[in-house]
Amino acid sequence: MTVWQERFAIKDRVALVTGASSGIGAEICEVFADAGARVIATGRNEDKLAALQSDIAAMGGNCRIIPADIGEIDGAEGVVSRALEMAGTVDILVNSAGTAIVGPATEFSLEDWDRTMALNLRAPFILARGLAPKMIAQKRGKIINISSQTGVIALPDHAAYAASKGGLNALTKALMTEFAPHNIQVNAICPTVVMTQMGRKLWSPPEKSGPFLAATPLGRFGEPVEIADMALYLASPASDLVNGALMMIEGGYSSV
Template structure:
């Protein structure tokens, strides 16, 4: 029996929103398993700092600026990545944002901004990278969703809508791209401890609610995403596609 490998040596991974938070954590994990890693974000200062951190860890890593809501920038990102490394084997489609407000306070501009980054951005990047992967006849697309693509929560109108859309894109793309030896899956994290979530996790009442909703009675750490993203990026997941893997300590199983 063939034993599948998690080794990513020789593979090129593109991670959007890879300069901080869970994007950086996943980029680091892919680099640790041998992948060449290209991270991208709008914030150039953070991007160059993240590139330096990855390189200091011994990884073959590069930062390329890109706004995922701008098609021409995405096309340039894909072209530059292929020019440097010859392929894009793994896409971690992660760039995202949130504006938390009660339903009746959500401005049209709030809705447009969140959906533009979280859903349009996922679509545009996925479309551009899929073209390259179809030519290669190989690829691993990992869309970053959320448990809020599955469950409801107050003050998350725009965000939850975008993440539900990501889950459906994942299933549609998996069907379309399967003939090209491309798998498409999504990760749906619950609360992961990052600078973005620190304010919420430092609120005792909010923290208590999160812990009570989670079977394992803790919040997630960046390391909790390392195994799942490496699994979906590797040949060990060659028979897994169209799936939403919730990384949530059991939250959505209740």
């Protein structure tokens, strides 16, 4: 292994990834496993997690799974306990689980508001709070929050989603101030629309995607692997000086 590869290596690091049943979370698991990490994948769909585990095993990677709904307090706390039982510690936490319930603020139900906040904001806090003591003890750790450009800029019909991701961005910075003295980096990735299966379903109609892409200098949406590659950088020693950052991956949308 050459020197530059060592800087970007996460071999044998234990990485817990939430929202791993599909989309960005599943892609991060595959990229991390390919980079040598010992992946613990958690999500609500046990069948999809098992398929992911098989795919990673087929490529020679290491993956264990924890089916759970971290939108529930017991579910999130249970993932912390089970991950520590499995591996003894977690070196890298990726909070990728999330929900995007959209609609006019005047018609938005409080049930949908609470569900959004529980999964997008409360769960990342519970997992970080539960795993940080081990990271502090070993004087090393990485916490990566998958946020959104909507936590930085405004979009109509996204009041709950934007508030949850804006809160996640603020949580990222707050945790950074507490954990940085212990050599723990806490950062957030803020993507544009990503062409997961759900992203393609929601954003394929030209009447919806057209105006958004017209306001994006690069003129396209993101692919899951592009978010996973940024997560790999933030998980590696190459990013040790990057702390409290909101990494915008959105084709320049927020710059104009």
